[in-house]
Amino acid sequence: MLSKNPFADFRSECKTCLRRVIQDLFPDMQVERLAFEKPANPEFGQLASSLCFELAKQLGQKPIAIAEQLVEALDRSQFSLIERVETAGGGYINFYVDFPKFSAMTLDSVRHLDDEYGFVKTDSTSKIIVEHTSANPLHPMHIGQARNPMLGDAIARILEARGHTVYRHFYVDDIGRQSAVLAYGYKKLGKPKPDAKPDHFLGTIYTITSCIVEINRLKDKVKQAKEVSASEEILKFTQELDDWVSVAAELREKYPELFERLLEEIGEDEDSERLINQLNKSYEAGNEKARGLIRGVSELCLQGFKETLSRMEVHYDSWDWESELMWNGRVEQVLDRLKKTPYVSPIGGVLEFDAEKVVKEFDLKEELGLREQYQVPSLTLIRSDGTTLYPTRDIAYTLWKFEQAEKVINVVGMDQKLPQLQLKIALHALGYSNYAQNLVHFAYNLVNLPGYRMSSRRGRYITLDETINEAVKRAFEEVSKRSPHLTKEEKERIADLVGMGAVRYALVEVDPSKPVLFTWERVLNFETNSAPYIQYSHARACSILKKAARKPEKPVYKLLKEELEQEITLILASFPDVFVEAARFLKPNIVADFVNNLADRFNTFYNALPVIKAESQGLSDARIALVDAVRIVLRNCLSLIGIVAPERM
Incomplete structure (x- = not known):
């Protein structure tokens, strides 16, 4: 006899025998659920039931007396995988497996089913999107980010083996200031061909550009603070500046030629910060030149990602560009719909989504696992300069994902707990409660390297x-x-x-x-x-x-x-x-x-x-x-x- 799940068959036989004897001895007794536990010591069998302790309360008898009655009345002719049943511990019923039969069934099943053994198929299959990795295309993936694709890929493999149709998606986060910083530095160098693995090459450009731009910004801040004699701010910005100057010294020593070139090129611009923000805004608006520059540099970085991930046998069915959601109008459509709800209003020059109001009106505290006293912070949808924020674009992306699947699993770090919560709340506000209930935030914690503190912006990381x-x-x-x-x-x-x-x-x-x-x-x-x-x-x-x-x-x-x-x-x-x-x-x-x-x-x-x-x-x-x-x-x-x-x- 072959079995797809031998131990479940043994447990099922134990349940059936126990349920029958309860019905025979106590016909008026309703037992909703029969639970078993595995004893730590095989002397007490392979499964044990504590049911008699519950029955004792209803029947007014001692648990051990009930256990003895049940065991005595068991129909042993129904035993197939059960060798014997005994009472123990003042009211437990212990079930012992018939090892000759059980071993034959188990080992024959494993050897016959071979590479299918263990992978029990579900009765209710779903189309599931597992979105994982989604690292910003700015620099090589580091060991701190690597937990995401390893977990995401494992989840996808497990769900697929269970019988679900699984799609693996990578969300390319190519919108935002960081992408503009990289593109700005890359352009300053004359869009050179990589002399190393593309993501490593671009990561160096990003780190140096980011460092130089940050030093220039902080110098301006110190100057402005001195003009108004703001001593606390002078101290704060000076400390930050000193920190970045030490980073610059590290980078200059490591990449002398590239550092000097970028320092010279960026120095020619009066306001690099303004140019970067302008580039970011132009890209979000779909400007042709900005598109060519940022999309080009992002694709180059992704070549490096694909090489690394393919080596680890991590593959994707879809590479979803964040920018496409802006350019095809999906983000604008979502914003228009949110504006029509009573939960969005302009506050201090920005557009805010009142998440707490939605939680109260839809009575979502329990569903979302929130403490009664917890107040969900509001979500800024649009900045004062008119650019959107990541969570806003994520709402549009999530709606698109649910057009392809019935369930969506986002493999995202624990630090994104609030944005993922606000995303669910926004779905409720838009009338997509079903989507919100089928959206899973698979959260995970950090990777720590003893004695090493990683920082992508400062170029301090150990690559995957x-x-x-x-x-x-x-x-x-x-x-x-x-x-x-x-x-x-x-x-x-x-x-x-x-x-x-x-x-x-x-x-x-x-x-x-x-x-x-x-x-x-x-x-x-x-x-x-x-x-x-x-x-x-x-x-x-x-x-x-x-x-x-x-x-x-x-x-x-x-x-x-x-x-x-x-x-x-x-x-x-x-x-x-x-x-x-x-x-x-x-x-x-x-x-x-x-x-x-x-x-x-x-x-x-x-x-x-x-x-x-x-x-x-x-x-x-x-x-x-x-x-x-x-x-x-x-x-x-x-x-x-x-x-x-x-x-x-």
Whole structure:
């Protein structure tokens, strides 16, 4: 008998038996939901029910007395996967699985379903957009931003495996002052051809231009403050200026020729700040020259992004340009509609959206998970100079996304919690409550590097490219130590898979709500809780199977009597449940936790119990089948988080 979800079948049998006996003994008793928990100690079975404690309150009897009645009255002829049922702990009912039958069902199912095992399909499929990465096209992606595409890609893979139609979108944020700063500096240099990877080349231009422009701005601020003798402001701006001058010194030392050229070119303009703002405004309005300049430099930067992300096997179905929403009138349409609501009004020269008023009128506090006393700040839709803000354009973008899909997941950092909240509220105000309810902000925390403070504007960051290269280099050294007999080409191929897998796993395995502490000691630990460790476990399983040189057709699974063998079987049987939970709650980290635990138990098994040289041919065959099932589940788990499982390392 094959099963798509063995442990769920065991749980279902336990539920059915328990529900029937309750109806027989207590026909007037209505039990809405039967919940089970997994005992930490296998001595108490594989599932336990605390139902009798609830029934005791209604029946006025002791929980243990009810438990004993129920267990005594169970119809054991209905048992298939249940071996026995016992009472314990003053009223618990413990269910024990019939391991010979359960092992046969589980291991046959894994080996037969192979690369489909675990991926339980949903009964209600949806079209889902997962918008992720969406890094500003200004400089190379750094390790701090890399958590976004790794999480976004894992979510997309999990939802796709669940049976949904998933579209991966990248929102190109090409509107705003930062894009104008880069384009301004690039133009000042005469629009040169990159002499390095495009995003790295442009990142240097952006950082230097931003630094020079900021120093000029602060010099003006200090001068203005001195003219009116504003001592506090003089001190504040002078401190900021000193900070930027030190940044300039770093950049000048690192890129002397480029720095001097930009300093000279920008120095020719009387008011670079005004020119940048003018360029930004012209681009937003769709001016042809501005379009050619900013779109051109953004596309150049995206070439670099695509190269990096393709290397990590992260791909997209759609690249959505923020500027298109301005030029095709979608942002203007949204603004016109918002202006007609009672929630928008001009205040102090800017257009404000009263989000709190919408929350009160639509009674949204509970739906949005807000405390009763929390007041949602208003949202500025248009600046005094007539340019729009990012959240305004995001409203138009979200409406466009819902034309393509039924559900939208925005993978955006925790720091964007308020704009994402205001976005939902704006959808309610526009009459799109259904969209608001199907819009998910998948928030995640920062990536921390011990002793290193990153700043994109100041050019202080460790790029994702550098991180991947370092990971691959270190992986090559480790693979060379462990497998000196491999050819250089094979070592390089494996090092590539291991290095990139290590970076991916490190960014996915931590709960998204918690920060990632990125250290090489953890990321490339071949001994525990890392992609290399799990990949090595997979390679070890492949090696055992290769040495065995046979595929047992009809293993006798009842020979797998060791506690460790049964524990691994239960883990394999639980994978579909873990997968369903990961898809339901958008938690790729639980897949990472699960596969690490499986690797742990498998390595303990490997060190404790012989496989090929087991006491008998029958036991050896059963253990070979178990190893084969472990190999399949390790590979399937890793595939969900975008990691390749090598056959040798």
